[in-house]
Amino acid sequence: xxxxxxxxxxxxxxxxxxxxxxxxxxxxxxxxxxxxxxxxxxxxxxxxxxxxxxxxxxxxxxxxxxxxxxxxxxxxxxxxxxxxxxxxxxxxxxxx
Numbered sequence: 001x002x003x004x005x006x007x008x009x010x011x012x013x014x015x016x017x018x019x020x021x022x023x024x025x026x027x028x029x030x031x032x033x034x035x036x037x038x039x040x041x042x043x044x045x046x047x048x049x050x051x052x053x054x055x056x057x058x059x060x061x062x063x064x065x066x067x068x069x070x071x072x073x074x075x076x077x078x079x080x081x082x083x084x085x086x087x088x089x090x091x092x093x094x095x096x
Contacts, residue, residue: 016057016086017059017060017065017085018055018056018057018084018085019055019065019068019069019083019084019085020053020054020055020082020083020084021054021068021069021072021079022052023054023072023077023080024078025052026077030077031049033075034075034077038056038068038071041067041068042063043060043062043063044058044063044068045058052080056068065084
């Protein structure tokens with residue numbers, strides 16, 4: 001079987017990022033509206049929230065953390081803090 005070149009990276013090999021964003025208080029309705037806005041953005045893989053902390057997993061080649069923060073503020077939320085990191089640590093070499 002020949003290896004065919006491909007322009008797209010399979011989903012399981014994409015280097016996704018997680019960003020955690022803390023916002024001032026939000027209601028359940030606001031949370032639903034924000035989730036709808038975020039999941040419609042190309043490159044956003046998932047969204048979850050717990051109290052006032054949002055966790056967004058995204059493809060940094062399609063959307064930036066800065067764009068996501070801008071969208072959140074455009075939705076009327078005040079961001080208190082934010083940090084981003086790779087969603088999965090690199091695979092460690094085999095340890096003996």
